[in-house]
Amino acid sequence: MRKITIIETGIKDLLVIEPKLFFDSRGYFFESYNKKDFEELGLHYNFVQDNQSKSSRGVLRGLHFQMNFPQTKLVRVLDGSVFDVAVDIRCGSPTYGKWFGTVLSADNNRQLLIPKGFAHGFLVLSDTAIFCYKCDDFYHPSDEAGIAWDDPDIGINWPLVESPILSEKDKAYPRLNELCRGDSYV
Numbered sequence: 001m002r003k004i005t006i007i008e009t010g011i012k013d014l015l016v017i018e019p020k021l022f023f024d025s026r027g028y029f030f031e032s033y034n035k036k037d038f039e040e041l042g043l044h045y046n047f048v049q050d051n052q053s054k055s056s057r058g059v060l061r062g063l064h065f066q067m068n069f070p071q072t073k074l075v076r077v078l079d080g081s082v083f084d085v086a087v088d089i090r091c092g093s094p095t096y097g098k099w100f101g102t103v104l105s106a107d108n109n110r111q112l113l114i115p116k117g118f119a120h121g122f123l124v125l126s127d128t129a130i131f132c133y134k135c136d137d138f139y140h141p142s143d144e145a146g147i148a149w150d151d152p153d154i155g156i157n158w159p160l161v162e163s164p165i166l167s168e169k170d171k172a173y174p175r176l177n178e179l180c181r182g183d184s185y186v
């Protein structure tokens with residue numbers, strides 16, 4: 001019995017994944033990742049690194065990607081809720097520059113499968129949020145890159161109630177049109 005449901009996002013390869021929960025008098029159980037289920041759905045990834053971060057309400061982390069060592073990410077929320085966003089920056093993609101956002105929370109247990117070639121970020125909606133994710137390549141600090149969270153050409157509709165809390169690094173990222181012209185990154 002397959003224990004995940006796939007929800008299309010309108011952007012090729014970017015998928016929302018809903019796990020099947022098993023409830024009983026003690027609470028619930030679900031498999032947060034099963035390689036066999038993924039492979040039966042044609043989703044062939046070899047995740048090599050798990051990450052976890054905790055953030056307060058209003059924190060926005062992103063939009064990040066690794067330039068030469070791009071990572072597929074399978075992201076979810078263990079506690080609280082976030083508005084999670086992925087932007088297609090695959091040069092030449094028919095949905096290049098298109099964004100998709102969805103609420104990931106400890107209540108909906110939804111996950112977002114973000115393939116290589118996307119920039120990723122999230123805004124914390126709850127008092128705090130614990131965010132965790134699997135990556136299919138390792139962290140390469142010198143390879144980190146990013147796009148301005150408020151790039152007007154992308155036009156992400158962040159559910160902001162006030163200015164987000166950003167790292168100095170995230171405040172300084174360029175707009176997408178400064179990154180990619182034609183079929184390659186500049």
Ligand SMILES: Cc1cn([C@H]2C[C@H](O)[C@@H](COP(=O)(O)OP(=O)(O)O[C@H]3O[C@H](C)C(=O)[C@H](O)[C@H]3O)O2)c(=O)[nH]c1=O
Pocket residue numbers: 051053061062064065073120121122139167
């Ligand atoms: C990403 C990463 C970071 N670090 C260290 C480097 C810094 O000393 C510290 C915080 O790093 P950073 O400010 O880049 O963390 P985030 O802002 O959460 O970055 C992540 O947030 C967005 C949403 C992503 O999708 C990326 O996975 C990642 O860029 O953790 C590591 O040691 N390993 C890692 O894989």
